Amino acid sequence: MKAESRLAPPATRRGAGLRFLLVLMAVAAVYGASAAATEFHPVVVVRDADVFVQLLGEMWPDNRERWVFLLTDFLPRLKVPFIQTLQIAILGTLAGAVLAVPFVVLASNNLTRNPVVYAAAKALMNLLRTVPELLYASIFVAAVGFGPFPGVLALTVFSMAIVAKLTSESVEAVDPGPLEALEAAGATRAQVIAYAVVPQVLPLFVSYVLYVFEINVRVSTVLGLVGAGGIGQQLQLMLSLFQYENAFIIILATFVLVAAIDYASARVRARLV
Template identity: 40%
Template sequence: MRDTRAYKPISRRIRFWLSIIVILAIYYWAFQGMHFEGVQSTTKTVMLSIINGFLHPDWSYVYIPDGEDLLRGLLDTLIISILGTFVSAILCIPFAFWASTNMSRRLTVSGSGKILLSVIRVFPEIIVAILFIKAVGPGAFAGVLALGIHSIGMLAKLYSETIESIDRGPQEALLACGANRLQVLRYAVIPQVIPQFLSYSLYRFEINIRSATTLGLVGAGGIGTPLIFALQVRNWSRVGVILLGVVILITLTDIISGKLRKRII
């Protein structure tokens, strides 16, 4: 009894200190890659001009009667995320049924679906966007396709979890009425999953609108494009007004989408 009591803390203590040493080593290695030293020289003047710019946003940029302005950029961003969410919300349905364990008899079917979805998920949307820009040219359409394809990974996973959690009873009832497979799907499965699907799609929309603001940085449309131009010429007052617009747009869509989600469930 005494032996084990004396023994355990020592091995535990060794493991504890070992992991501390490993963590410290990792941090030492990580921090020295950051090159903090090269930063200080110009910081002060840059900071002052930035603060000055942010305090005096370029209000004239908000609306320009004919030309690229903030409102049009934000509208493009909103539209890219609406369409992107729309495309993925529909495209992901077959994937979701494919990946649900209770929709196919063989586990290999749903297993392969799940693997495919996680592969889609690890591809960052910005890379998907670059690939689509090469295919359909720069612009909002490439952004829509990028969001549409990338979101399938997450949405289909959430959808399939919903499908896996449905009550089997109504399916049995429909079968007993003489319904065929499609009819069972339409009348027993779909009504149970649709509200959850809608809610997840709205949630994904909230994520997509954030992504849509960045798609323009690589040329896939939306507010990111004027932002990167303003950043390149260090036009801080314009950067300020664009950031303000982005914050307002995202806050508003978050609030609206959150309200809708509460009503659906």
């Protein structure tokens, strides 16, 4: 008996199969409860597949003339809203990046020694980051009205929080050696930050700003859905007018734009870091 138990697998291993089964059942139960509450039935997806296929059919322009019209007449008219979308993303990203700088200093424990200020700055950045961009956009639409202005505000707040959080984490990870060396040489605090911290963090900061710009381009295409300007407003309009072919062209163009910017930005970021 004793010899046998010594050969048996350790207790943690023995219970693993049963535990896996219990976790699986728990996940299934949560899924079932959520589906029941939201009246979501996977069966419906299969049963009503023809409705989706029909919608896709309505979106797909079915003859040559329609394609020519959509690409030569409708698409050029999207230029202004698309440019507005990019402008919203650019303004939001740049303003957010600039506003992030003081928070980077306050939310880095090697630059801000006061624990209360540090904790407050870090908590504020985390709090701002938990709110989704579209929620900011709806709040600002309610506050200042429809149009691109609330969109820019929403992206500014969101970008500031992300850039400040990521950059302050990089600042906390810099090599402390040069900071100590400059301090020992009688440098002021501003000199230490400018010469020992900034050179180490600048490439990362630029990379984070580009990363946030990628996110902002994607978000700015849907800001219009809550009335915050850009191409999303056109998409919303076409869907509400049942102009599915036009909506399809907007989605297609959005996809191309976002993919192109993602690709270009990722290339630049790869060279930076």
